[in-house]
Amino acid sequence: MSAADFELYMRERAELVGARLIEEITNDAIPATLQEAMLYSLAAGGKRLRPILLLAVLEAFGKPQVLGMPAACAIEMIHTYSLIHDDLPGMDNDDLRRGRPTNHKVYGEATAILAGDALLTHAFETVCRTMEAGVPAARVVQIVQELSVFAGAQGMVGGQCADMEGENRSLTLEELQYIHRHKTGDLLVFCVRAGALLGDASAEQLDALTTYAERIGLAFQIQDDILDVVGDEAKIGKPVGSDEERQKSTYPGLLGLDESRRLLVCAIAEAHEALSVAGLPNDAMLRALADFIMNRDH
Amino acid sequence: MSAADFELYMRERAELVGARLIEEITNDAIPATLQEAMLYSLAAGGKRLRPILLLAVLEAFGKPQVLGMPAACAIEMIHTYSLIHDDLPGMDNDDLRRGRPTNHKVYGEATAILAGDALLTHAFETVCRTMEAGVPAARVVQIVQELSVFAGAQGMVGGQCADMEGENRSLTLEELQYIHRHKTGDLLVFCVRAGALLGDASAEQLDALTTYAERIGLAFQIQDDILDVVGDEAKIGKPVGSDEERQKSTYPGLLGLDESRRLLVCAIAEAHEALSVAGLPNDAMLRALADFIMNRDH
Numbered sequence: 001m002s003a004a005d006f007e008l009y010m011r012e013r014a015e016l017v018g019a020r021l022i023e024e025i026t027n028d029a030i031p032a033t034l035q036e037a038m039l040y041s042l043a044a045g046g047k048r049l050r051p052i053l054l055l056a057v058l059e060a061f062g063k064p065q066v067l068g069m070p071a072a073c074a075i076e077m078i079h080t081y082s083l084i085h086d087d088l089p090g091m092d093n094d095d096l097r098r099g100r101p102t103n104h105k106v107y108g109e110a111t112a113i114l115a116g117d118a119l120l121t122h123a124f125e126t127v128c129r130t131m132e133a134g135v136p137a138a139r140v141v142q143i144v145q146e147l148s149v150f151a152g153a154q155g156m157v158g159g160q161c162a163d164m165e166g167e168n169r170s171l172t173l174e175e176l177q178y179i180h181r182h183k184t185g186d187l188l189v190f191c192v193r194a195g196a197l198l199g200d201a202s203a204e205q206l207d208a209l210t211t212y213a214e215r216i217g218l219a220f221q222i223q224d225d226i227l228d229v230v231g232d233e234a235k236i237g238k239p240v241g242s243d244e245e246r247q248k249s250t251y252p253g254l255l256g257l258d259e260s261r262r263l264l265v266c267a268i269a270e271a272h273e274a275l276s277v278a279g280l281p282n283d284a285m286l287r288a289l290a291d292f293i294m295n296r297d298h
Numbered sequence: 299m300s301a302a303d304f305e306l307y308m309r310e311r312a313e314l315v316g317a318r319l320i321e322e323i324t325n326d327a328i329p330a331t332l333q334e335a336m337l338y339s340l341a342a343g344g345k346r347l348r349p350i351l352l353l354a355v356l357e358a359f360g361k362p363q364v365l366g367m368p369a370a371c372a373i374e375m376i377h378t379y380s381l382i383h384d385d386l387p388g389m390d391n392d393d394l395r396r397g398r399p400t401n402h403k404v405y406g407e408a409t410a411i412l413a414g415d416a417l418l419t420h421a422f423e424t425v426c427r428t429m430e431a432g433v434p435a436a437r438v439v440q441i442v443q444e445l446s447v448f449a450g451a452q453g454m455v456g457g458q459c460a461d462m463e464g465e466n467r468s469l470t471l472e473e474l475q476y477i478h479r480h481k482t483g484d485l486l487v488f489c490v491r492a493g494a495l496l497g498d499a500s501a502e503q504l505d506a507l508t509t510y511a512e513r514i515g516l517a518f519q520i521q522d523d524i525l526d527v528v529g530d531e532a533k534i535g536k537p538v539g540s541d542e543e544r545q546k547s548t549y550p551g552l553l554g555l556d557e558s559r560r561l562l563v564c565a566i567a568e569a570h571e572a573l574s575v576a577g578l579p580n581d582a583m584l585r586a587l588a589d590f591i592m593n594r595d596h
Contacts, residue, residue, distance in 0.1 A: 025451075027451075027452065029451075029452040029456070030451040030452055030456055031451075031456050031459045031460050031463070033459060033463065034451055034455070034456060034459040035451070038451065081415075082415075085411055085412075085415060088388065088411065089388065090386065090387065090388065090402075090407030090408050090410075090411055091407075091408050091411060104388075109388030109389075110388055110389050110462050111459065111462075112388075113383055113386065113388055113389060113411070114383075114455050114458055114459050114462075116415075117379075117380075117383060117414075117415075117418065117455050118450055118451035118455040118456075120415065120418055120419065121418065121446050121449050121450035121451070121455060122446065122450050122451055124422050124442060124443075124445070124446040125443055125446035125447055125450065128439050128442055128443040128446070131436075131439055136435070137434070137435035137436040137438070137439050138429075138435040140435070140439050141426050141429055141435050141438050141439060141442075144422060144426055144439075144442055145422075145423055145426040147422070148419050148420065148422040148423035148426070149423055151419050152416055152419035152420050152423065153323075153325075153327075153328040153329075153332055153333070153336065153416035153419070153420055154325065154327040154328055157332070157412050157415050157416040157419060158327070158328055158329050158332060158416075160412055161329045161331060161332040161409065161412050162329050164408050164409070164412075165329070165331060
């Protein structure tokens, strides 16, 4: 897949998901301020990497993306709520997110807390709409359950808690891996598994794709850490060396830059291998996404 | 039903639900601090009115309560998360809840935010366990969806947002009703509807029971407001007249004490009438719960 094709694919799907998200939240039954605060952070966008990953898995199975749209929107709502709550004064106390004032800076702390709660809750209503695409109810229940597990206390929220507790001290490699596996990895694993479940994956394919998701999640984090050391400030949007300055434990910090790069290449190779095991009809986009994660410069 | 029987019923079920809640959260895969913070607020207990209401509806249909236990625990998790977030410095900034330090006072603000997020997320995993009791998957999806709607932006969270926006100014009766219908009423409506759905209610029974839930929700709030004017401080656990002091809009404030009492009696009469329409095999406990809400002194 050419770089131009890849970019076009990403942009088209990001727009599709963005439009559907706005539709999902536009509802007269929601108080106006709350709705505005929810939309503000949803519209702030970003790459929509998670929903696109979910849709790409579905397409790799040759299934229509309409099947995955509710789950794709749900995961973006969960990702967005987690950013709103992360930025709160009681958490990271950030004033800016993607170059715009954070939710609580615009709407106040109370509304930001509630907007996060509302997005998290709405994700479950949204994922249930998968029923409307004709997916069997038992499959929908399984996806709801996985969303809850991967986003919750054993998943993303657990990872955030461990991350917070590990601040201002050096972590072991094991602790660092735990944090990333859950804080960022688990939502990616959900995306891939939800796509696979909707694509009628066999048990073997589901396992192989779970491995794919775990490896790209690991690669994503290693590349993040590497960019913080050697990246282009203008592209990554924050000062190079900010992790080191905040004494944050990172892969380059724990293993050195060379070993981190080796690990990154290895994780992506394993992701490709897992795709070969899964043997899907059309996995070009999943392979391109893996390479994108390794090669991205921001 | 005698007062002693009623109290015994309430106590037994509260203990059952409390034990099951602890079981649900006790899980080695959850980081220790997060787990502790979640359990701290869940164990703080209270009357467990919501889960008991759900179980009582199920029993009124002559169904075993094991069918409703996952949904009952889920609703208590949602209620508990909403209290944790409500108490945060960015919201009501309360130091005490049911006579104990609030979650953020014990675990810090960041952990309290995450414990609330984790409980909210876990509620959906828990309600999915209804599958294990042999309930058809399509029914489970419907319950998940209703939980999300009644607890979310159109429901409880929407009510909290409206409540917050209405602080420090007088509300119209319509605004007051909107707030209470959503902030406290919607979770009660969910409890009753979930019990009815699990009890294989007909469409007519579901409608009648929804009316029952709306009326006891209204009665609950009116009695709360009345107790704040004429209650016994030792029993209600806060100074009498605190609403007036904080210039909070209330039913007695807007309508006077006599008219509020008339509305209360009327709401409970309508709740009884709705039960007669539903015509359930065994609704003694639902009738006793309605009377309890009207007659409670704390």
